[in-house]
Amino acid sequence: MDSHRPRDTAPVPAAGIRVRDMTDADCEAVARIRVLGWQTAYAGLMPAAHLDAMDVEEETARRRELLARRGPSVVNLVAGRAGEVVGWACHGPLRDDDAPPGDAELYAIYVLPGVLSTGVGRALLEVVLERCVASGHGRVRLWVVEGNARARRFYERAGFSPDGAEDTYEVDGVPVPEVRYLRPLEMP
Template sequence: MSGPQAGVRVREMVLADCDRVSLIRVRGWQSAYRGLMPQPHLDAMDPAADAERRRALFARAPEGVVNLVAEDEGGEVVGWACHGPYRDGEQRTADAELYAVYVDPARLGAGVGRALLAESVRRCETAGHPRMLLWVLKGNTRARRFYERAGFCPDGAEEPYEVDGVPVPEVRYARPLSG
């Protein structure tokens, strides 16, 4: 399925994508969270270890969890998104949750994230979810602007999150879906 951006193709992730997705995820954390999380934590992130975890998660993904990748014109994976049922503690709700969107830092601003988000929203609408929720670091202003431009708004919920003893609180965003 093609995304809304020229030259970006969004498709379902396959097991062979795990190494590239992990590299994008780790580099995304190291870029987006610089100054928001302890630098030693970011520096210690290992794409190979992440890929091993990602393969295990991919093999046993719960029902309803969808992993998408974005490819450029040459077929290189340049972004990853994951969505599924919203989790309120251990309970699933009727809402959808965007668990992750990461773009190769060299491709930021090229429409990759927009294409992934649009496809995730479309699939969640088609599945009949009444709204989509997501969590974003409170201090991640770039990501917050990205989600706000896509119709998401903070709904007032906040969660404490801590990395190596440093608080990095998250805020929840919501968007109604037309289902």
Template sequence: MDDSPHELRIREMTPPDCRPVAEIRVAGWQTAYAGLVPQSYLDAMRVAEDAERRRELLSKPGNPVVNLVAERAGEIIGWAAYGPYRDGEVRTEDAELYALYVRPGQWGGGVGEALLRTSTARCEAAGHGRVLLWVLRENARARRFYERHGFTADGTEEPFEVEGVDIPEVRYARRL
């Protein structure tokens, strides 16, 4: 593997990564979900609050969620989180990709693909037979991305409630 400073590196998230991950998550929501989620909700998102939530989750004992970051030249440019699939509060034998975000401006450069590839490979190595994920029904860009990488909508839809507005989500699955 090339050790050049421009090489993309995928690694486990650490506490100092919480702030850049929060920046990516908030900017990702505000960019990708504009017109899909109430604008007042997007406008109210705060990086400092999100970073604190990331720190709390990362330090939670027994937390089965794995957080990965994509780093290039010392800059965090992507984040993914995966773990056991949740059916309500019940964990199943399947894995779930909870989040995959790439810093706006870095979209289309292979960062999301590298995070997805690493996450699914780790899920397979852990013995999971499938990876499931939820995506906003109207988020065509994300849906195309997951479909290009072997995920298919499995027919399950649920609303995601934001400020009293039900936003439909579609579940995608991929066998490992």
């Protein structure tokens, strides 16, 4: 199969969700999902001025640039419901030097605030995990903002657990602590 042609998975029957590879035509929807996702998930955890300043148009241009230059090892997926893109996930090789080689990393997963807790995130994560197994990865890691209780519960319910690594980055001069999570994958 051509690696640049979108692949579909079967819809999740109960929720009517279809997960497929992201295309350039999805960039604006993904930008909107990312901006609204950050503004919802990180309210009170990051400076409000930073979140308020996020711009869908700028993010669309960024998504287009990243999608155009991505290598075959970075996978962007979108989740659709009733013809609307409502979620996005991105994964690829682990970027951390301290972990064993061959691990995958979930770089991002966001859904529109109106579809939180409806199975969209779970459907995206299931496809991410399937793709990681198919690529030969034995584990998936991810970073989550320490205070993001909703995301941490989501990942823990999906079999992830903290692996002991912690880091802090700054957003407009405010420290934002993160913890790294790990999930072993079952190989076929």
